[in-house]
Amino acid sequence: MSASPPLPLPLLKRIPPGLWTALAWYAAAVEPIVEYVVMPPRPSYSLNYPQDGLESLGAQALLAVAFVLVLAGSAVLRRRTSGAYGLVIVGTVISTVAWRQDEIPPTQFLAVDFALCYIAATRPRRNSLTAAAAALGxxxxxxxxxxxxxxxxxxxxxxxxxxxxxxxxxxxxxxxxARAHTEELYAxxxxxxxxxxxxRIAREMHDTVAHSIGIIxxxxxxxxxxxxxxxxRAREAMLTVEKAGRETLSGLRRMLGALRQADQNQEGTGQDHGLAQASLQPAAGLADVERLAATATAAGVRVEVCWQGRHRPLPADVDLAAFRIVQESVTNAVRHSGADSCLVRVEYRADELAVEVSDRGKGGGTTTDTGYGLIGMRERAALLRGDFTAGPRPGGGFLVAVRLPIPAMTEAEEKARAI
Known part of the structure; x- marks a missing residue:
């Protein structure tokens, strides 16, 4: 199942905390300059912002330093939180010195409050308490x-x-x-x-493996x-034992594969593609390749499937392994190759199954975030005593080739698998 795209954050949450801090401080700092210095003198006056407060070059230089310090602190608030917070406080204090004030105006201190709120929300409590103590001090x-x-x-x-x-x-x-509680709930x-x-797997083992062992x-x-x-009758019973044993072994391999895939999916980024997330159903096999090709074509990469040889039933483990290798290779082509088409070639030979998946993309074979990747495909082939190769093609693109031996089956088994 493909993951739905994340919902965009509200506009207010997309604004960085440093920008909030800078906007609050600069708004409070520029307003008195415009009102009491730039605008023509008025009969009214302010005790906090005297009209001659910035007449000296020293006062203007101090106010410029305050502007620079607050700007620097707001810019690095996320990366250097403690140092940036200190710069905002120092810049606020210097601005009062420039205006010859004996107290900090409340509007000017709002920037410190914004920075403190961010520290308390993202840093350990000891750090936030220290920051609050600095502001109160x-x-x-x-x-x-x-x-x-x-x-x-x-x-x-x-x-x-x-x-x-x-x-x-x-x-x-x-x-x-709230964030800590949410993370705990997710964990x-x-x-x-x-x-x-x-x-679930334990129940499946009880219902299938234990039952098969009992029949054996x-x-x-x-x-x-x-x-x-x-x-x-003895020969017929032993054939039944052989068939049940093969099916049980295939079921165990599928269960172990499901366990491994679940563990790797939890370690991934969560951006799952529909091709890589096909469920590990017992019926999965080469019969599903056409459906896989249709899914990949819908995703934007045209997949052509070429069948060669006499199509015949395969052992469940070989059928499943071949399908998973095709699935992973097509997934890599869709997500990493950049190609617009992909060729899947399946050849039924006398004693083996040959599968090739090729594309003409940029040829960068990588393991995907979900599924097994190249290592997993090689392990699947090794478990069945097959040969696996993967790498860039001489003419461009990427090629995955695998040969899986097909164990000889009796005529009765072939008929049973064909049913």
Missing amino acids: TLAGYLVLRLITGDDSSIAQEPFVALTVVIAWLIGNSVHQ RAAAQAVTAERL ALQAGAAARVVETQPA
Whole structure:
């Protein structure tokens, strides 16, 4: 099943935290410059922003330094969080020195609150508490400085600004806890899915493998009892034992393959393609190649299937392995080759099955995020004592070739598989 595309984030969440910090700080810093310096003088005045506050070159230089520090801190807030946060605070303090202020205006401190909220949301609690303490300590420093100088002409704004610091930390900490809880839920759901898969396979083993072993034991015992008196029945019983044994072995291989694929899918990026996620059904085999080709063609890569030789029933393990190799090769061609077409050649020979998958893409054979990749295909061929080769073609493109030996089957087995 192909993964649905992720939903786009809301616009507010797509804006980087550094940009929020810079916008808040620069808006608060530019507004008084426009109102009290650029605009013509008015009868009204501000105690925080005197009209002659930026007349000296030193004050202008300090304010420029503050602008640069805050800009640098906002730009590296995600990569250098602690250092960037410190630059924002220092830039805020320098801006008050440039204006000869004895307190930080609340609007100017909102940028520090934005940065603190981001730290509390993304960093460990010890780091966020340290950042909050730095902000509160800066505010306390201004309050103590005014008390020492005896300047108590106005209502202290530091307690109200400190309240915004606490609120910003609480919001960021709540986001941090929500993310941690979500990750824990995802991890728990993944563990439960693994457990459920193990239980499903255990039930399948009980229903198929255990049942087959029981049949093998009964038929072998019956053959042992009548081998002297009824050789024909004994031979028939042993053929049944052989057939059940082959089917059981094939079932075990499929189950182990399903376990391995489930583990690799959990380690992948989650961007699964429909071709690589075909379910490991017991009936999967070369009969599904045409459906696979149609799926790949719908995905944008035309797949041509060429059958050669006398089409005949195959052992279940050979049939499944051949199909999985074709499936993985076509998936690689669709996802990595960049080719617009792919050729699948299946040849039934006297004692082996030859499969080739070729394309004329860029020839970069890689393992896919899901499925087994080249290593898995080579292992499948090795389990069946086959030969596997894969690599770039001399004329361009990529070629996967495998030869799987076909064990000789009795006429009764061929008829049974054909049914």
